[in-house]
Amino acid sequence: METINVAEGKKVYFASDNHLGAPTSEESLPREKKFVAWLDLVKQDAAAIFLLGDLFDFWFEYKTVVPKGYTRTLGKLAEITDAGIPVYFFVGNHDLWMRGYFEEELNIPVFHKPQQFTLNNTSFFIGHGDGLGPNDKGFKRMKKVFTNPLSKWIFNWLHPDLGVKLGKYLSVKNKLISGDDDAKFLGEDKEWLVQYAKRKLEEDHYxxxxxxxxxxxxxxxxxxxSTYVNLGDWIHYFTYAVFDGQTLSLETYKPQ
Known part of the structure; x- marks a missing residue:
């Protein structure tokens, strides 16, 4: 369990589900600029920034190639970590094929499973959320396919121009992958991440x-x-969470 000291006047920020690149690079660009403006704002008092996955609608790292685009986002993240502000990245179901680029180029640790953190004296259980809980069966099946070493090996041998184009097409086309089809509140008793969190509380407190x-x-x-917080997205809601050293709250980014 990693511990982060949140000094007085500092805050920890959480955001997820930007899906940059969807449905097209051109349509995604205004959202990317909005997100970069948010990063520029929060870096002023950030003790740390957590990005909880699906930053990209599709991401695959070949040995020497990464998908074209996202220059503004990647450059801003590099600027933030160069300034000594830690950034933590949790892969989502869209960008789970990460193989060292964030660690080597941006100095950002990448997590493939939920992690425990202590911020001051407050305990956090943090992750993207896909494939957890009693349901989410479609994602669980797909994740098994996508994380299978044979699947990755086969995709790796596609020319990047073909592989990235195919990956982007499938990512946007398949609503089951994108999560848009189930973006409705199911009721607390049917929200599988709520049920997952309640079961985790039987083992330990967070x-x-x-x-x-x-x-x-x-x-x-x-x-x-204990409280369960879902971060929303940067497609419709532009929401994020902020921890001020004592409490966590959900906020909406409204640029000046």
Whole structure:
């Protein structure tokens, strides 16, 4: 469990589900500029920034090639980490094929599974959220296919021009992958990440569970000491969470 000290006047920020590049690079560009403006704003008082996956609608790292584009986002992240502000990245179901680029070029650690963090004296359980809980069966099946070494090996041998084009097409085309089809509140008793968090509380206490993936801004009390927060997205809601050293709250970015 990693511990982060949040000094007085500093904050920790959480965001997820930008899906940059979807449905097209041209249509995604205004959203990317908005996100970069947000990064530029929060870096002023950030103790750390957590990005909880699906930053890109499709991402695959060949040995010497990464998808074209996203220069503004990648450059801003490099600027932030160069300034000494830690950034943590959790892969989503769209950008799970990461193989060292973020670590080597941006000095950003990449996590493929949920992790525990302590911010000051507050405990967090953090992850993208795909494939967790009793349901989400479609994602679980797809994740098995996508993470299979044979699948990755076959895709790796496609020419990048073909592989990236195919990956982007499938990512936008398949609503099951993008998560848009289930971006409706199911009710607390049917929200599988809520059920997952409640089961985790039977093993250990966490003050906050923070996930993305659902594309819905949610803030649900699990009991009198624990809260589940879903970050929403940067497609419809432009929401994020901020921890001020004591409490976590959901906010909406509204540029000046």
């Amino acid at each position: 003050d906050y569970f923070v996930f993305g993936h659902r594309h819905l801004p949610l803030n649900i009390a699990l009991n009198d000491r």
